[in-house]
Amino acid sequence: MRASPLFLAATLLLLALPVEAQQLSIDFGAEGEGTLAGRSIQLLLVVTVLSLVPGLLVMITCFPFLVTTLSILRQGIGLQQSPPNMLIVTLALFLTYFVMEPTFTEAWTTGITPLVDGELEVEEGVMRALAPFREFMAARVDPETYAALADLRPDTTGTNLAPDSPLSMLVPSFLLSEIGRAFEVGFLIFLPFLIIDLVVAAILMSMGMMMVPPAVVALPFKLAFFAVADGWTLISGALVRGYI
Incomplete structure (x- = not known):
């Protein structure tokens, strides 16, 4: 069975919480009776965990690095809303799936599948996943x-x-490291477009066209440069190779 990223992310988030939050079921006693307050707390915990599922994708995958780098690339070209944010996020999501598929599959095979089949206890399944x-x-x-x-x-x-460091230390350290690395890569991506801006600004100044915005004149040249170089494929390939 192939792993479904969204289902796997939801399952891992449920299992990655402390033991008190993992066991959401409430013991209603031998007669199956439970209080209304207990059931309300159970429902509240389930809804809270499900609402945090998208955050899991951001926390423990390569998504932060990819989406930050692609956003910096768009700013370097000089486009504010093209590609739109939804397209940038979608591209980052599918690149994340491309990079993380072996990790998802391994977590599914070693942890989730035995847990669903009843071969492992919850805590052991958590650790393996x-x-x-x-x-x-x-x-x-x-x-x-x-x-x-x-x-x-x-x-x-x-x-x-x-790898066995506490998640409370490992996850924020990972996020900060990925964001810092994304800014370093973004700086290198930004340089060619900055050079084009400077050259265009210098030419306009030498021609006495000081009232013409250099960004407007430079934009077609940056788009042509990026399109001729097949920039999206090159950038995406370089970002993915950093994880392989």
């Missing part, structure tokens, strides 16, 4: 970022980065 994501995040975390966050908590000071 989260293991591929822990390894993925630990391999991408900047050690200095992790050390800086670890120093903020007395109980984690001096701890080393590892």
Whole structure:
């Protein structure tokens, strides 16, 4: 059975919470009686967990890096709303699925499937399902970022980065590292377009056309440069190769 990313993300979020939040079912006693307050709390927890499912995709995959880099690329070209935000996010989502499919499949095979079949307890299934994501995040975390966050908590000071590090440390370190790396890549992407802007501005100044906005004149040249170079394919391929 192939893993469904959305179902897998929802399942992992349910299982990645602390043990108290994992066991959402309430013991209603031998006679099956339960209080209205208990059932209300159960329903509230389920709705809360489901509302956090999209956040899981942002937290433990390559989506933050991809969507940030693509947004910087759009700004570098000089386009404000083209491609639209929905298209940028959709492209980042499918590139994320392309990169993370082996991780999703491994988590599904080793953790979710045995758990659904009743071969594993909830806690053991959680650990097995989260293991591929822990390894993925630990391999991408900047050690200095992790050390800086670890120093903020007395109980984690001096701890080393590892796949079995606490999720409360591993996830924010991973997010900060991915955003920082996205800005570094975005700077390199921005440079060619900045050079075109400077050249166009210098030509306009030398011609005495100071009232003509350089950004308007440079935009067609940047679009032509990007289209001739097949920029979307090159950028997407380079971003994906960074994870393979």
